[in-house]
Amino acid sequence: MFRLERGVTGFRSGKGPELPEVPVRTFRGGCYEAARAAGGAVEHIVESAYPRSYHSAVIVASxxxxxxxxxxxxxxxxxxGEGTGHLEPKAFVDPPAWSAAFADLGFAVMSRQVLESPLAAVDTIALAKAEWLQIDSWQPATVGETVFNSWD
Structure with missing residues (x-):
């Protein structure tokens, strides 16, 4: 069963421990490796900024x-799917073959099946109270909408 980790939504309790962080530099390196594997190029990279809980990039391949x-x-x-670097609801697609370049660098590549799963289908025990307050407010329908959000 897939497990959502504490802080994955980008929210924490005021007195809770600091959230872990994936530096945009690490993500950028993964994008360039993946683009090479795809025989393509990185079109652009956007660093996470409030209120987005994710970095994004567009990779162009053949x-x-x-x-x-x-x-x-x-x-x-x-x-x-094809886009400009901004997530549109329910736009998740299956990972391409070249996504293995991310896995080789220690990233976990999420399947569309997991991303489209309802929260009730995954382990949410590690989520903090502050995260549940946001989930109750924003009512995400899926794991993907919870992990990759722009809540404020």
Missing amino acids: NGRLTVLCNAMYPWIAFA
């Missing part, structure tokens, strides 16, 4: 453009 998302707290990678 078979089209894909948006790559990286949770800013955990090295979790997801793919969304």
Whole structure:
């Protein structure tokens, strides 16, 4: 069963421990390795900034453009359809073959099946109270909407 880790939403209790962080530099390196594996290029990279809980990039390859998302707290990678680097609800796609370049660098590549799963289908025990307050407020339908959000 997939487990959502404490802080994955980008929220924490005021007195809670600091959240882990995936530096944009680490994500950038993964994007360039993946683009090489795809025989393509990185079009652009956008660093996570409030209120987004993720970094994003667009990689252009011979078979089209894909948006790559990286949770800013955990090295979790997801793919969304052709886009401009901004997540659109329910736009997740299956990881391409070249996504193995991210896995080789220690990232966890999330399947579309996991991303589209309801929260009730995954382990949420580690989520903090502050995260549940946001989840109750924003009502995300899926794991993907929870992990890759722009809540404020």
